[in-house]
Amino acid sequence: MTREQVMTVVVKHLAEAVDGLDPANIDASRSMKDLGANSLDIVEVVSSSMRELKIKIPRSELAKLTNLDGLVDLLFRTVQESQAQAKAP
Amino acid sequence: MKTRVGIEKARVYPTSLALDMNKLCAARAHDPADIRDVMMIDERAVNPPWEDPVTMAVNGANPMLSEDDRKNVDLLIVASESGVDQEKPLSTWVHRYLGLSPRCRNIEAKHACYGGTCGLQLAAAYLASPSAGPNSKALVVTSDQSRTHFGKPWEFVMGAGSVALLVSREPNLLEIELGKSGIYTNEVSDLTRPTSRVETGNSETSLLSYLDALENAVADYLARVGEPITYDYFKKNIYHIPFGGMTLRASRAALKQFGSFTKKQSDAIWEEKTRPSLRYARRMGGTYAASTFVALLSLVDHCEELRAGDRIGMFSYGSGSCAEFWSGLLGPAAKEVAKAAGLGALLAERKQISVREYEDCERERVAYIDSGDYEPSTDGLGGWYDEHYRGKRKLVFRGCQEHYRQYAWS
Numbered sequence: 001m002t003r004e005q006v007m008t009v010v011v012k013h014l015a016e017a018v019d020g021l022d023p024a025n026i027d028a029s030r031s032m033k034d035l036g037a038n039s040l041d042i043v044e045v046v047s048s049s050m051r052e053l054k055i056k057i058p059r060s061e062l063a064k065l066t067n068l069d070g071l072v073d074l075l076f077r078t079v080q081e082s083q084a085q086a087k088a089p
Numbered sequence: 090m091k092t093r094v095g096i097e098k099a100r101v102y103p104t105s106l107a108l109d110m111n112k113l114c115a116a117r118a119h120d121p122a123d124i125r126d127v128m129m130i131d132e133r134a135v136n137p138p139w140e141d142p143v144t145m146a147v148n149g150a151n152p153m154l155s156e157d158d159r160k161n162v163d164l165l166i167v168a169s170e171s172g173v174d175q176e177k178p179l180s181t182w183v184h185r186y187l188g189l190s191p192r193c194r195n196i197e198a199k200h201a202c203y204g205g206t207c208g209l210q211l212a213a214a215y216l217a218s219p220s221a222g223p224n225s226k227a228l229v230v231t232s233d234q235s236r237t238h239f240g241k242p243w244e245f246v247m248g249a250g251s252v253a254l255l256v257s258r259e260p261n262l263l264e265i266e267l268g269k270s271g272i273y274t275n276e277v278s279d280l281t282r283p284t285s286r287v288e289t290g291n292s293e294t295s296l297l298s299y300l301d302a303l304e305n306a307v308a309d310y311l312a313r314v315g316e317p318i319t320y321d322y323f324k325k326n327i328y329h330i331p332f333g334g335m336t337l338r339a340s341r342a343a344l345k346q347f348g349s350f351t352k353k354q355s356d357a358i359w360e361e362k363t364r365p366s367l368r369y370a371r372r373m374g375g376t377y378a379a380s381t382f383v384a385l386l387s388l389v390d391h392c393e394e395l396r397a398g399d400r401i402g403m404f405s406y407g408s409g410s411c412a413e414f415w416s417g418l419l420g421p422a423a424k425e426v427a428k429a430a431g432l433g434a435l436l437a438e439r440k441q442i443s444v445r446e447y448e449d450c451e452r453e454r455v456a457y458i459d460s461g462d463y464e465p466s467t468d469g470l471g472g473w474y475d476e477h478y479r480g481k482r483k484l485v486f487r488g489c490q491e492h493y494r495q496y497a498w499s
Contacts (some may be wrong), residue, residue, distance in 0.1 A: 016352050038127055043293055044338050047300040048345075056301075062293070 095260025129333025203407025248374025271310025
C-alpha cells in the first residue's frame with residue numbers, strides 16, 4: 001500500500017465526517033480541526049481509518065499529531081510495519 | 090421448553106437536583122450549541138450532600154419492589170464505579186435497606202459503565218440455570234456519581250443516577266435473547282479512578298476504544314446469530330451514552346458492518362432507531378452503568394410504534410475495557426412497566442439549581458469523602474431537604490462516625 005492510498009482512505013472518512021468538504025481540494029498541511037472537524041469527528045475519522053487499514057496506533061502517538069499529513073505519515077508507517085511483520089518468517 | 094428470562098421491572102433514580110447546561114456554559118464561557126447539539130446534553134443530575142451511591146441505589150429500587158419481590162430475590166448485584174468502601178460492598182447496605190431475604194447472595198461488581206449489563210447477563214444466566222429455585226428473582230442495581238471536574242473541558246459530560254432492574258422469568262419489560270451476545274475485552278487504561286477523588290484518563294483514547302470495542306462486539310454478535318441479518322433485524326438500537334452525541338458515531342460505526350450507507354442514510358437510521366433513546370439521558374448527563382437502561386425507558390415511553398416482541402439492540406461499553414452487544418425482545422407489558430417507573434415525572438420534580446449551588450454540593454463531597462467523622466449539611470439549597478425529603482421515607486446519608494457510615498429514613 002502506498003502513502004497516497006492511505007491519504008485517500010483518510011480523506012474519504014474526513015469528507016464523510018465534515019459537511020461541505022471537497023475531497024479533491026483538501027490542504028493536508030492543515031489540522032483536521034482547521035478543516036472543520038470537531039473532536040468527535042476526529043475520533044471517528046481516526047477510528048474508521050484504522051479499521052479500514054486494519055491497524056491500531058497507540059494514543060501517545062496520536063497526541064503528537066498537528067496536521068493531516070502527520071496522521072497520514074503515522075498511519076502509513078504503521079501499515080508498513082504491519083506488512084513487514086506479516087512477511088517475517 | 091426454553092426458559093424466558095429478562096427484566097420484569099425497572100426504575101431509575103435521577104437524583105433530586107438538576108443543573109441546566111446553559112447555565113454551566115455561561116459560567117465557563119463555552120458555546121452552548123456545542124453541548125446541546127454536538128454533545129446532546131441539556132441538564133445534568135447533581136447529588137445533594139446527603140445522597141451517595143447507597144441512597145441512590147435504595148431510593149431507585151425501593152418503590153418498585155413488592156413484598157413478594159423482596160422475599161424472592163436471592164441474588165443482588167450492585168454495579169458501580171463509585172463504591173464507598175474498598176472492602177464492604179455497597180450491596181450489603183442496599184440489601185439491608187431494601188429488606189431483602191437473608192437467603193440472598195449479594196455482591197458489588199465493578200466494571201466502569203459495563204458493570205450493569207454484565208450483572209444483568211449473569212443474573213439472567215443464573216435464573217435460566219438449575220441453581221435457581223422456582224420462585225427465584227434477581228435484583229441488579231447500578232449506582233454512580235461523577236467526581237469533580239470544575240473548569241475542565243469534560244465537566245459537561247458528568248452526572249449521577251441509579252437504575253434498578255428486577256430480573257425474573259416474567260420478562261414484562263425486556264426478554265433477554267440468551268446467547269445472542271457479542272463480547273469484546275481489551276485491556277486499556279482509558280479512564281480510571283485511582284483514588285476517592287480522582288477520575289482521570291484520556292477521553293479521545295476512551296472514545297476510540299469504545300468504537301473499536303463496538304465494531305468487535307458487533308462482529309461477534311453477527312457470528313453468534315449465525316445467519317445473515319440486516320440492521321432491520323433490530324426495531325431500535327441503544328448505544329452506551331457517555332453523552333448523547335456519541336451514539337450517532339456509534340450507530341455509524343455499527344452500520345458499516347451491515348452494509349454500505351451514505352452519511353445521510355446512516356444519520357437518518359440513527360434518527361429513527363436511536364435518537365428517541367436519548368430523551369431522558371439528555372436531562373441526566375453521564376449515568377455510567379445505568380445509561381443503556383435509562384435509554385430503554387426513554388424508547389418505550391416515547392416510541393408509540395413499539396410492540397411486544399420488537400427486538401432492541403443494546404450496546405454497553407465499560408472503560409478498562411469490556412463491551413457487549415446484545416439483544417432483547419420487548420415484553421408484553423413494556424409500556425405499563427415504563428409508565429410505572431415514571432421517569433419523566435421524577436425528572437420534572439427535581440430542583441433546578443444554580444452553578445454556585447452545584448459547586449457547593451461538589452465541594453462539600455470532595456471535602457468529606459475520606460473523612461471518618463462528619464455530618465453532611467441539610468440546611469442549604471433553599472430548604473430542599475425539608476421540602477423534598479423530610480417525612481417522605483427516602484434513605485439519606487447521615488455521615489460517618491469513626492468511619493461507620495450512617496443511613497436513616499428521611
